[in-house]
Amino acid sequence: MKTSNSIFNKIVILLMCIILIFYYVLLQTNHYELNISLTKFYQILNKTQILKISIANFTSTTTNGKYTATKYCTYTNTTTTTGLPTTLDPAFLLVERPPRPSSTKNKTISSSLAVFVFHTKHHMLANLQLYLIRLLATDLVALYLFTDGKASKDMHKVAKEHDAEIFSFLPEEHSAKTGPSDKNAKIVNWAISTKAKRHLSEGTAILLLDGDIFPLSPFDSQTLLNSRDLMCRKHPALFSRFCWIGFICLGPQLFSTIDEFDVSPTGRQGIGFDSGGKTIDYLLKYENISFSWMKETILLNTDKDLFWGAVDEDIRWIGSHFNRCDKCGPEIFFSPFNSSNAVFYHMISATSEWRFGRQSSRRKSINEAVMRSPYGPDQIFIIADVIASVNKIRRMKTIPFSGNLTCQRVCTEINDILE
Ligand SMILES: *[C@@H]1O[C@H](CO)[C@@H](O)[C@H](O)[C@H]1NC(C)=O
Ligand SMILES: *[C@@H]1O[C@H](CO)[C@@H](O)[C@H](O)[C@H]1NC(C)=O
Ligand SMILES: *[C@@H]1O[C@H](CO)[C@@H](O)[C@H](O)[C@H]1NC(C)=O
Ligand SMILES: *[C@@H]1O[C@H](CO)[C@@H](O)[C@H](O)[C@H]1NC(C)=O
Ligand SMILES: *[C@@H]1O[C@H](CO)[C@@H](O)[C@H](O)[C@H]1NC(C)=O
Ligand SMILES: *[C@@H]1O[C@H](CO)[C@@H](O)[C@H](O)[C@H]1NC(C)=O
Ligand SMILES: *[C@@H]1O[C@H](CO)[C@@H](O)[C@H](O)[C@H]1NC(C)=O
Ligand SMILES: CC(=O)N[C@H]1CO[C@H](CO)[C@@H](O)[C@@H]1O
Numbered sequence: 001m002k003t004s005n006s007i008f009n010k011i012v013i014l015l016m017c018i019i020l021i022f023y024y025v026l027l028q029t030n031h032y033e034l035n036i037s038l039t040k041f042y043q044i045l046n047k048t049q050i051l052k053i054s055i056a057n058f059t060s061t062t063t064n065g066k067y068t069a070t071k072y073c074t075y076t077n078t079t080t081t082t083g084l085p086t087t088l089d090p091a092f093l094l095v096e097r098p099p100r101p102s103s104t105k106n107k108t109i110s111s112s113l114a115v116f117v118f119h120t121k122h123h124m125l126a127n128l129q130l131y132l133i134r135l136l137a138t139d140l141v142a143l144y145l146f147t148d149g150k151a152s153k154d155m156h157k158v159a160k161e162h163d164a165e166i167f168s169f170l171p172e173e174h175s176a177k178t179g180p181s182d183k184n185a186k187i188v189n190w191a192i193s194t195k196a197k198r199h200l201s202e203g204t205a206i207l208l209l210d211g212d213i214f215p216l217s218p219f220d221s222q223t224l225l226n227s228r229d230l231m232c233r234k235h236p237a238l239f240s241r242f243c244w245i246g247f248i249c250l251g252p253q254l255f256s257t258i259d260e261f262d263v264s265p266t267g268r269q270g271i272g273f274d275s276g277g278k279t280i281d282y283l284l285k286y287e288n289i290s291f292s293w294m295k296e297t298i299l300l301n302t303d304k305d306l307f308w309g310a311v312d313e314d315i316r317w318i319g320s321h322f323n324r325c326d327k328c329g330p331e332i333f334f335s336p337f338n339s340s341n342a343v344f345y346h347m348i349s350a351t352s353e354w355r356f357g358r359q360s361s362r363r364k365s366i367n368e369a370v371m372r373s374p375y376g377p378d379q380i381f382i383i384a385d386v387i388a389s390v391n392k393i394r395r396m397k398t399i400p401f402s403g404n405l406t407c408q409r410v411c412t413e414i415n416d417i418l419e
Pocket of ligand 7: 406413
């Protein structure tokens with residue numbers, strides 16, 4: 001009776017622990033596909049070879065935004081009683097860190113921003129992006145265009161027109177079998193290592209933008225960072241709590257540690273982390289670095305009252321061309337801070353052909369639509385219209401960093417306006 005009771009207890013504890021881990025996975029991940037979530041969950045369970053599980057120190061201690069590892073379950077390998085317990089990787093528990101109180105009070109810091117944009121070969125897209133950055137970045141001091149491979153004549157023309165310095169990463173600098181994520185990371189790392197330090201040392205923040213992301217509202221380094229040392233879009237994939245490579249803002253406070261900032265893909269405990277993955281190592285190492293994630297939503301419906309309908313055609317294009325349910329509309333990254341109007345548009349997959357070929361008409365039409373709109377060169381845009389659009393975005397449901405992220409939810413409900 002006693003033995004069966006203790007076995008029963010163990011089973012109850014085991015089940016509780018599994019439920020806790022599962023609950024944790026659901027809450028902590030920001031991914032649109034639950035399937036992968038379940039697969040990964042199973043792999044983790046399998047990997048730990050749970051023979052005996054004890055619930056120990058089930059505490060969530062997030063004090064003052066400081067990162068603290070949360071120990072959910074301690075796995076004990078009973079076949080080796082001396083073996084160290086395996087605990088959940090702290091990489092999955094990273095949370096945003098608010099700035100030190102002293103840095104929020106200092107209003108004397110001057111504001112300047114250098115923007116680095118990354119392109120393959122689509123000059124039309126580069127033109128649109130550089131045009132909007134020049135129009136909307138209010139404290140811009142430098143604009144660099146990095147190309148993967150030799151830049152075409154058209155690309156040089158575009159760079160010249162928008163007073164951007166151009167740098168090309170030549171194909172021979174990639175090793176022969178480099179995949180797209182590695183290539184992307186290599187160029188961004190190269191840009192940081194060659195161009196970031198000087199700007200950071202001068203107190204200038206740096207915004208790293210993938211070629212298909214552009215601003216839709218005025219912004220500057222201060223409203224982007226809001227006293228943080230770093231601001232980025234959280235990588236959208238499962239378990240990912242690191243910076244997505246396409247949108248990262250580095251504050252000048254990172255100057256002394258920038259050599260260690262690395263956006264390469266990586267792996268931890270057998271799980272692959274896409275481009276940007278190594279930013280987790282940096283953030284875990286430097287607990288004194290404050291950072292925040294951009295908020296995120298997705299545009300499912302056209303709306304002529306949202307930025308004058310300038311992106312309506314692209315919303316339609318994505319709706320009719322993408323069939324993966326998590327890419328049902330363009331993504332919007334916007335500042336989590338009330339004092340900031342920063343809103344960026346992600347024209348998903350427009351820099352390369354890997355997801356879709358034949359996008360030249362797509363690039364051409366969004367370029368024309370924006371140039372015809374009040375953003376255009378011969379137009380005047382009314383700031384109140386922009387603010388009204390920003391407020392509309394703010395009232396939309398956001399893609400949560402945790403919780404129910406089924407495709408069905410992301411693609412049918414996210415666009416609703418919260419009232
Ligand atoms: C779930 O994911 C696994 C691995 O990623 C894949 O092999 C499988 O086909 C997926 N199942 C469904 C129903 O999508
Ligand atoms: C479970 O673990 C075993 C042993 O480590 C491994 O051979 C197997 O492929 C794993 N299964 C899954 C689905 O990951
Ligand atoms: C559990 O112990 C066995 C036997 O010593 C060992 O081979 C195995 O690697 C251990 N598993 C873990 C997850 O530590
Ligand atoms: C505020 O920033 C300025 C310029 O970076 C710096 O010289 C000053 O020491 C800072 N003051 C405080 C209280 O941190
Ligand atoms: C964090 O601490 C390191 C030393 O461990 C220091 O070099 C760095 O400047 C600090 N960074 C920030 C943003 O305070
Ligand atoms: C930001 O605005 C929202 C909605 O208006 C409000 O609920 C929240 O308290 C504000 N946050 C701060 C820090 O002012
Ligand atoms: C997630 O959201 C979808 C769509 O609203 C809903 O049908 C489903 O029941 C939700 N799942 C959970 C676990 O809440
Ligand atoms: C229940 C349990 O295992 N509690 C432990 C939590 O961690 C402290 C310090 O690491 C231990 O002293 C407790 O025994």
